[in-house]
Each structure stands twice: as C-alpha cells, then as structure tokens.
Amino acid sequence: MKWQLAGSLGLLLALALVNVQVDVKGYTRSLATRVLGALTSPTSHFTDLETSETSDDEDAEISDTSETENSDTSETESLETSESEDLETSETESSEMSETEVSESGVYNYEGTEPLDLTQKLMDSANKKEEVRNTAGSEYCLSEDDDPYTGFATMTPYRIASTPLKADDVIPAGCKPVQIWHLIRHGSHGAHRNDYIKFEDELPHLRRRIFRARVHWKGQLCEKDLELIKLWKVSKMMSKTGNLSKEGVEEIAGLASRFKSVFPGLLEKKFSIKRHPGDGNKIAFGTGSQNHQSAVAYISRMYDAYARYVPVGSQPSKTLQFYDYCRNYIEGVLNMDKKLKPYHTFMSGGIMNSVLQSVSERLGFPVTVANVRVMYNACRYYYAWYRNKVSPWCTVFTPKQLKVLEYWEDLRVYHDQGHRFEINSKQACVLGKDLMDQFRNRVENGNTELYAASYFVNPEALVTFITLLGLFNDEEPLNEFYVPKTRMWKTSQFAGFGSNLAIMLSSCVDDSFWVSALLNEKPVQLPGCDSSLGCPWNSFIQYYDYLSDCNFDELCGSFSSQLAQSRHWYASYMNEQWM
Incomplete structure (x- = not known):
C-alpha cells in the first residue's frame, strides 16, 4: 500500500x-x-x-x-x-x-x-x-551620386547630349553660311498611352512590395533613395500623350535661340512688305502633337514678336513620315518573327538575367523583364521632364545595370532603323533628295529664295537618315551575345529628345561652296570629308551623289488602303512585339 x-x-x-x-x-x-x-x-x-x-x-x-x-x-x-x-x-x-x-x-x-x-x-x-x-x-546610392549615369538611349534629355555651339567649328575662314537644312527630333513629351497605363497599374504595386520587403530586412536601397520612392505618385507622371513637357518646350526653343545667336547673318532677317516673317524658311512637321508643338516652340523663339505672322499649318507632312508608307520595310523588318530579332534573344539571355538578379537583390523580391521595363521607362521619363531632380525610379538601378538597358534599346534601334538592314536607311532617301535638291538649287542655279529648312520629326526619321549618311557604323555589327566596351552606335548621343542634325552650306570668297554638319550642335565628320570642319561642295556631292537617287515606290512597294488604315500599327508593334 x-x-x-x-x-x-x-x-x-x-x-x-x-x-x-x-x-x-x-x-x-x-x-x-x-x-x-x-x-x-x-x-x-x-x-x-x-x-x-x-x-x-x-x-x-x-x-x-x-x-x-x-x-x-x-x-x-x-x-x-x-x-x-x-x-x-x-x-x-x-x-x-x-x-x-x-x-x-x-x-x-x-x-x-x-x-x-x-x-x-x-x-x-x-x-x-x-x-x-x-x-x-552601401555599394550604390543614387541620391549620393554627384555624377550619375544618364545615358537613357532614345529618351535621353537634350541637356545631356548637347554641346556649346561655335560657328568657327564648322565654318572655315573666308566663308559664310548661306543655307541650313535642319532635321530636329521633337522635345520630351508626356508618356505614351501604353506606358502611362503600365505606370498607373504596376508602379504603385511595385512600390508597396519594395517597402514590404524592407520590413523583412530585404533589399539594398539606401534610406534617401527609399524616401524618393515613398514620395513618388502616379500624378507626377504626365498623362497627356504627345504634349511637350516644359523641359521639352525649352529644349526646342533653346535650340532656336542658340542657332540664331551663333549664325545671325543667316537666321536673323529684316522684314518688310516684300519679305514676311517665315519667308525663305521651309517649315514642316511629322505626325503627332509633339512635332507640331515643337515647330511652334522653335518659331516662337526664332521670330520672337513676329512669330504670330509665321504660317505653321496644321497638317503633318507625309514625306517626313515615309517609314509609315514603306510596305517592304514594315513587312520585312518590323513585322519579322520576334524570335529572329536580336533584342528579343538578348532579353532572355544571360546578360539580362544578371540584371534581373541584381535588381531583385536591390529591391528585395524577384522581378521580371516587364517589371524592369516599366521601372526603366518611369526612370527615363521623369528624368527628362524634371531638370535638377533625382528620378525616383532610377534609384532601382546601378550604373552598370543602366548601361545594359541602354544597350538593349540600342540593339532594337540598330535592328529597326540602323545599319542592320539596307532598307532601313534607303527609305530615308526622300530626305536625302530634298537636301540635295535645295543645295543644288542654290549652287548650280543661283537661287537664293530659300535659306533654311526646319523639319520636326519622330526619332524613326532622324535615325534612318543618320544611318543613310553612314554615321555611327561600327565595324562589327551589334549583336545579342555581349555588350561591347566601346561602340559608335549609342542612341543616347544622337537620338534622344531634341536631337538634331544640321547640314550647312556656306559660300566662300573664291566663289566656291563648303558643306559642314552639326549633330546636337557639335561638329561631326561626314564620311567623304577629311575633318569635322566639313569639305568642299564638289567632294560632298561626289560621295553623296546617291542621295539624289530615290525611287520610293520601287524601293518600298505599293501602298494599300489596308496599310493606310493601320496608322497606329507602330504603337501596337512596340507594345506587343517588343514587350
């Protein structure tokens, strides 16, 4: 018991x-x-x-x-x-x-x-x-970077790509400019509709994920960069597609001011009953309100108080939209199977995967190519619109990653408008013929009625014409397998907002003529010329005689009503084929 x-x-x-x-x-x-x-x-x-x-x-x-x-x-x-x-x-x-x-x-x-x-x-x-x-x-904080990387391909603001303009750099002693042929890309503008929809739908969600990851000690963004993302709002992104931003207006107006100041004898005219404001300046613009508004901004600054008397017109020029009417180009290049396009294979390659991994580590959660693309566009638009402000969504990327993304777009433009296919540049012969006809009319016929041609265009027209002139042609074609350490084809330097190409004709004391070129107000050496100062007229026409040879219909094929009805095909192409 x-x-x-x-x-x-x-x-x-x-x-x-x-x-x-x-x-x-x-x-x-x-x-x-x-x-x-x-x-x-x-x-x-x-x-x-x-x-x-x-x-x-x-x-x-x-x-x-x-x-x-x-x-x-x-x-x-x-x-x-x-x-x-x-x-x-x-x-x-x-x-x-x-x-x-x-x-x-x-x-x-x-x-x-x-x-x-x-x-x-x-x-x-x-x-x-x-x-x-x-x-x-601690390896990178954009808010503390005094010299951030600003090569944003075709969305680089003009203040980054331009240089101070000097007449002596392009006009030899004993000569004076008598005619200018100026091809100008429009200034920065509101986001394209497809881009803005993505900003509105995706960026707030991505921002929430960034801070949720932060709560769990994930991510590598510094406090100052996080604060920028925290204060960002969709309302900061311009939703009016095509309308120039304030910076875009100044990009074009400032261009007019500097050219008028450096070449007063050419561009400053005295007006009378016989000579009206705008006489002698052929002004035209491509489709899109951004081009029309750029023309207005340019004229307003070029003619000041007389600008209201300069006829601008309201109808865009079909000639400046030649790429919309070239059937062989659209069907042979743009509508090509995306699997054959190098920038699509680049998108799924090891280089881009490395960017995705790095960005994922910086944010604290996995990201996709589509996520990167929308943040990259938000980064670029904001930086172009607001001078002296740090773009919040640029904090997501390091300079190394931005260089890869820049090359990604360079690869697309190289394929679609660059040296990849012959028809890319040949279709721009309509612009080459216009240039040669105007200059020949003065040199060979002595016609002094026209002293300027000012054309406001979309980047497709500017880039294809630059390609036609033979500029920025790398010995080794760009490809999807690696990013070259150095290359001539960098759209940040010649195809950003407000980028422009000016071909100038000067008369000299010995009754000869001289041709020179300015790209973003910087002298550029044309193939066929010995230096960036330019070359004599005879040397120029000997090398560029092919510019006058332009049978657009034979080159591009017939234009059908079906093609005419799909005026917005390119926006659809950019949205569906590239991303």
Whole structure:
C-alpha cells in the first residue's frame, strides 16, 4: 500500500514538473514573439507610407484586396517562422539549462551565470541583420551620386547630349553660311498611352512590395533613395500623350535661340512688305502633337514678336513620315518573327538575367523583364521632364545595370532603323533628295529664295537618315551575345529628345561652296570629308551623289488602303512585339 501511494505521488509530481516546463516554454515563445514583433514592426518611415497610400486614390484603385490579404498572410507566416528560428538559434548558442527558473520579469536564470535579458538578445540579432543589409546596400546610392549615369538611349534629355555651339567649328575662314537644312527630333513629351497605363497599374504595386520587403530586412536601397520612392505618385507622371513637357518646350526653343545667336547673318532677317516673317524658311512637321508643338516652340523663339505672322499649318507632312508608307520595310523588318530579332534573344539571355538578379537583390523580391521595363521607362521619363531632380525610379538601378538597358534599346534601334538592314536607311532617301535638291538649287542655279529648312520629326526619321549618311557604323555589327566596351552606335548621343542634325552650306570668297554638319550642335565628320570642319561642295556631292537617287515606290512597294488604315500599327508593334 505504501509503495502504491509513493508511486502515485511520484507520478503526480512528474506531471506537475512537465506542466511547469511546458508553460515556461510556451510563455517564453510568446514573449519572444511579442518582442521580435515589436523590433521588426515598421518604423514611422513605413507607417507614413501606408497612410499616404491609403489616402492616395490612384493607389487604392489599383490594389487588389484578396491579393493583399494573401500576401499579408504569407508574410505573417514567414515572420513567425523567422521568429522561431531566431529563438532557437539564441537557445542553441546559450549553455544547456540545468535548472530553469522564470522570474516575473521573464528573465532566464542559468546555473553559474548572470541573468540574460531575452529582449537584449533579440535586439542584438535584429541589429546584426540591419548591419548586414546596410553593408550590402552601401555599394550604390543614387541620391549620393554627384555624377550619375544618364545615358537613357532614345529618351535621353537634350541637356545631356548637347554641346556649346561655335560657328568657327564648322565654318572655315573666308566663308559664310548661306543655307541650313535642319532635321530636329521633337522635345520630351508626356508618356505614351501604353506606358502611362503600365505606370498607373504596376508602379504603385511595385512600390508597396519594395517597402514590404524592407520590413523583412530585404533589399539594398539606401534610406534617401527609399524616401524618393515613398514620395513618388502616379500624378507626377504626365498623362497627356504627345504634349511637350516644359523641359521639352525649352529644349526646342533653346535650340532656336542658340542657332540664331551663333549664325545671325543667316537666321536673323529684316522684314518688310516684300519679305514676311517665315519667308525663305521651309517649315514642316511629322505626325503627332509633339512635332507640331515643337515647330511652334522653335518659331516662337526664332521670330520672337513676329512669330504670330509665321504660317505653321496644321497638317503633318507625309514625306517626313515615309517609314509609315514603306510596305517592304514594315513587312520585312518590323513585322519579322520576334524570335529572329536580336533584342528579343538578348532579353532572355544571360546578360539580362544578371540584371534581373541584381535588381531583385536591390529591391528585395524577384522581378521580371516587364517589371524592369516599366521601372526603366518611369526612370527615363521623369528624368527628362524634371531638370535638377533625382528620378525616383532610377534609384532601382546601378550604373552598370543602366548601361545594359541602354544597350538593349540600342540593339532594337540598330535592328529597326540602323545599319542592320539596307532598307532601313534607303527609305530615308526622300530626305536625302530634298537636301540635295535645295543645295543644288542654290549652287548650280543661283537661287537664293530659300535659306533654311526646319523639319520636326519622330526619332524613326532622324535615325534612318543618320544611318543613310553612314554615321555611327561600327565595324562589327551589334549583336545579342555581349555588350561591347566601346561602340559608335549609342542612341543616347544622337537620338534622344531634341536631337538634331544640321547640314550647312556656306559660300566662300573664291566663289566656291563648303558643306559642314552639326549633330546636337557639335561638329561631326561626314564620311567623304577629311575633318569635322566639313569639305568642299564638289567632294560632298561626289560621295553623296546617291542621295539624289530615290525611287520610293520601287524601293518600298505599293501602298494599300489596308496599310493606310493601320496608322497606329507602330504603337501596337512596340507594345506587343517588343514587350
């Protein structure tokens, strides 16, 4: 009987001890969860973001409730898992407990040691994570870069690509300019509709993901760059497709001012009853309000108070839109199977995958090519619109990544408008013929009625004509397998917003004529000329005689009504074929 009683008491005592241990461990884990949750909760920096997002109508419309709940649930589970791992790690690092006592303050008492505060242990763990993250992200911070990379391919603002204009650089001694043929790309403008839709739909979601990743100690963006993304709003992105930005107006107006100042004898005219403002200046523009507005900005600054008397017209020139009417070009180059286009294979190659991996590490979550493309366009548009401001979405990329993305677009333009196919440049013969006819009319016929031609065009016209002249032709064609260390074909230098090519004809004291060229107000050496100063007229026509040979219909094929109805084919092509 005594043995039975003793056994029963022993069993009860054992059960009591087990319950105490279970309760202690449960209390300990509950305490750890609360402490670590407080440590990893968003600071006021993130709380402000959530508040701004809640009040931001454009963000609220885009958010998906079910998706957010699922994301939050998975993140909560992830956080609980990390909490358990942190606790288990701290328990492993400490010595084995021979006897566990828990005070009311929740402090472990280890045998032979001083009490250890669990809160301090977890704070140290969190600080170590922050130190590692800061070390990893310290490699690049755009907000602290005094000389950031600004080569944004065809969306490079003109202030980056232009250089101070000097007459002596292109006009030899004993000569004076008598005629200018000026091909000008429009200034920076509001985002294309397809781009703006993507900005509106995707960027707020990407921004939320950036800060959610930050809460979990993921990502490498510095605090200043994060602040820029936090303050960014969709309303900062111009939604009026085609309308020039303020910077775009100044890009074109400033161009007119500088040319008039450097070549006053050519461009400043005295007006009378016989000579009206605009007489002698052939002005035309391509399709799109950005080209018409560029023409207006140019004329306003060129003629100042007399600008209202200069006829601009409202109808775009079909000649300046030649690439819209060249069937063989559209069907043979643009509509080619995307699998045969190098910039599509580049998109899925190792170089681009490296960019995706690097950007994913910087943001703290996996990104796709489509994610990168929309952030890159937002980066470029914003930088073009706002002078002296850091573009928030440019913080996503390092200079090395921007160079790869620049090459990606260079590869596309090289294929579609560059030296990749002969028809790319040959279709621009309509512009070459126009140039040669005007200059020949003065040199050979003595006609002085026309002194300027000012054409405002889309980049397709400018780039194909530059290609026709033989400029920026690398010995080794651009390809999708690697990014060359040096190359001549860089659209950032000749095809950005406001980029322009001026061909000038000068008369000299010995009754000869001289031809020179300016690209973005910088002298450029034309093939066939010995220097960037230019060359005599006879040398010019000997080399460029092919410019006058232009049978557009024979080259491009018949133009059908079906092709005419698809005026927006190119926007669809850019949206569906490239991305």
